[in-house]
Amino acid sequence: MENTIFIKKPLEIKDNIPLFSVDKYWGKSPESVLLSGLKIIDEQGWKEFNRYYAGKLDFTDDQSRADWRFNVPVDKNFMVLDTGAGMGRITLPLAKVVKRVVAFDASLSRMQFLQRRLKEEGLNNVDLLVADFFDLPLADASFDLIVMNGVLEWVGKTNFFKDPQAAQLASLKICLRLLKPGGYLYIGIENRWALSYLRGFDHSGLRYTGYMPRFLASWYCQLRGRGKYDTYTYSRSGYEKLITQAGFTKENIQFFLPYPGYNVPRIVVPYGNLNILQYLIVYLMSARGQKRKLIQFLARFDIFLWLYRLLFFSFNIIIKK
Numbered sequence: 001m002e003n004t005i006f007i008k009k010p011l012e013i014k015d016n017i018p019l020f021s022v023d024k025y026w027g028k029s030p031e032s033v034l035l036s037g038l039k040i041i042d043e044q045g046w047k048e049f050n051r052y053y054a055g056k057l058d059f060t061d062d063q064s065r066a067d068w069r070f071n072v073p074v075d076k077n078f079m080v081l082d083t084g085a086g087m088g089r090i091t092l093p094l095a096k097v098v099k100r101v102v103a104f105d106a107s108l109s110r111m112q113f114l115q116r117r118l119k120e121e122g123l124n125n126v127d128l129l130v131a132d133f134f135d136l137p138l139a140d141a142s143f144d145l146i147v148m149n150g151v152l153e154w155v156g157k158t159n160f161f162k163d164p165q166a167a168q169l170a171s172l173k174i175c176l177r178l179l180k181p182g183g184y185l186y187i188g189i190e191n192r193w194a195l196s197y198l199r200g201f202d203h204s205g206l207r208y209t210g211y212m213p214r215f216l217a218s219w220y221c222q223l224r225g226r227g228k229y230d231t232y233t234y235s236r237s238g239y240e241k242l243i244t245q246a247g248f249t250k251e252n253i254q255f256f257l258p259y260p261g262y263n264v265p266r267i268v269v270p271y272g273n274l275n276i277l278q279y280l281i282v283y284l285m286s287a288r289g290q291k292r293k294l295i296q297f298l299a300r301f302d303i304f305l306w307l308y309r310l311l312f313f314s315f316n317i318i319i320k321k
């Protein structure tokens with residue numbers, strides 16, 4: 001462990017993982033499912049775990065979630081911070097190609113799962129911490145790359161701030177502080193105006209809340225017994241505004257359109273390149289169904305591509321300090 005980057009002592013250590021904050025679970029399945037999965041890994045091994053738990057937890061062996069890294073000049077000397085690392089789907093592939101990864105999450109059980117995955121893969125260049133984004137034990141200017149994949153939209157749930165946007169802004173300022181000069185921040189996140197939210201659920205667990213004015217979304221969420229609306233997403237320009245407000249330079253922000261989405265970035269289109277977007281729609285996306293055929297036809301027109309881009313599902317955002 002490169003101790004120089006740690007500036008606080010942990011509250012306690014459990015399962016060899018230092019806790020700098022109280023353990024707070026977040027996950028798509030109940031924590032009891034993950035805990036029984038951990039028991040199976042320890043007592044019966046990965047084969048049994050995979051037999052019973054594949055698909056139940058938000059983890060797969062597919063490590064392409066970090067493929068956006070090809071747009072960052074990542075090298076083997078990089079020090080990386082994976083924020084809200086969860087089950088480690090970004091930590092694992094990055095640890096294979098950089099010097100060291102510090103991965104933190106508010107949840108101990110998620111870090112325990114990642115600890116076992118790292119052991120299974122024979123990776124020993126990762127420091128795991130249970131820590132809160134807003135109370136990190138890390139020294140300034142320590143990292144070449146900071147990752148916020150599926151995290152910026154959740155940090156508003158903190159008790160440190162009343163206003164979700166203030167929390168998001170603060171998290172970006174923390175990243176700016178922790179980056180070395182010339183370092184990179186990566187953000188993977190949904191587009192507030194994504195067309196797919198017409199069919200799917202927003203982070204609130206309800207439909208359409210992302211499209212609503214914030215006060216209305218909050219009112220609606222409370223009416224439906226979900227507490228206040230605190231999982232803000234933004235448009236491309238909204239993210240740009242937030243990131244520059246945090247102190248990054250506008251010229252150093254690059255947006256990409258990941259297809260099919262930021263968690264599976266199989267094809268990554270630079271935001272400004274309509275030709276590549278057209279190629280993606282016409283030649284690479286499935287052409288089955290009348291709706292798809294119509295979209296392929298419309299993709300001949302720049303005005304359609306421009307509109308399509310505004311309603312794209314999600315963004316990869318790469319920002320240089």
Ligand SMILES: C[S@@+](CC[C@H](N)C(=O)[O-])C[C@H]1O[C@@H](n2cnc3c(N)ncnc32)[C@H](O)[C@@H]1O
Nearest residue numbers: 026084085086089105106131132133149150154
């Ligand atoms: C959607 S998951 C993303 C996990 C991972 N980055 C990935 O791409 O697979 C969000 C994660 O952020 C963590 N998280 C949210 N707010 C946090 C905070 N304030 N401090 C630490 N972790 C936090 C949650 O515990 C959860 O594991």
